[in-house]
Amino acid sequence: MIDPGYKRLSIVRQCELVSISRASFYRRPASESEENLKLMRLIDEAFLETPWYGARQMARHLRRLGWCIGRKRVRRLMQKIGLAPIYQAPKTSVRRQDARRGLCYRTASGETGGVIEPRIHLSQAANLSRKADPPLSRAVQTLCTDVR
Numbered sequence: 001m002i003d004p005g006y007k008r009l010s011i012v013r014q015c016e017l018v019s020i021s022r023a024s025f026y027r028r029p030a031s032e033s034e035e036n037l038k039l040m041r042l043i044d045e046a047f048l049e050t051p052w053y054g055a056r057q058m059a060r061h062l063r064r065l066g067w068c069i070g071r072k073r074v075r076r077l078m079q080k081i082g083l084a085p086i087y088q089a090p091k092t093s094v095r096r097q098d099a100r101r102g103l104c105y106r107t108a109s110g111e112t113g114g115v116i117e118p119r120i121h122l123s124q125a126a127n128l129s130r131k132a133d134p135p136l137s138r139a140v141q142t143l144c145t146d147v148r
Contacts, residue, residue, distance in 0.1 A: 032080075039069065040077050047083050054085040 002014045002025055015022050032040070039062070046061055047053065053061065055075035062069050078084075 036077060039067065039073075040081055042067075043074065043077055043083070044081060047078075051086045054087075 001018060002011065004011055006014070009017075011025065012022060015025050042062065042065070043058060046058065050057075050061075055071050055078060058078065059069055059071045059074040062074065
């Protein structure tokens with residue numbers, strides 16, 4: 001991508017064309033330490049046995065094995081390996097069957113009773129009718145009522 005031996009364009013101009021800084025061109029990424037590699041191996045082995053473990057439970061598991069390690073380090077190493085726990089996600093976008101019609105209520109015996117239809121209070125109905133009016137007609141209404 002960037003050729004330091006190319007004589008027609010300097011490295012500065014090549015970095016500008018590719019939209020990276022010169023510092024990131026010269027920087028070599030640091031490799032993981034031996035301790036981190038060993039921890040990643042342990043995390044991977046434990047994750048095969050317990051795929052529902054997140055960073056907190058994995059940190060507790062490693063502490064039980066004798067490692068002094070924090071949750072944030074475990075989280076970083078799990079992300080680096082590409083591990084994510086298996087869990088049931090909340091179904092926030094799924095509507096209940098009775099949500100469209102109104103609220104259901106339960107009787108004392110546990111059976112589902114009728115459906116309570118949503119009602120609009122009179123003050124809310126007045127607010128809704130005002131919001132439906134265009135701003136010009138609202139201004140004319142106030143002028144007509146103030147003239148008396």
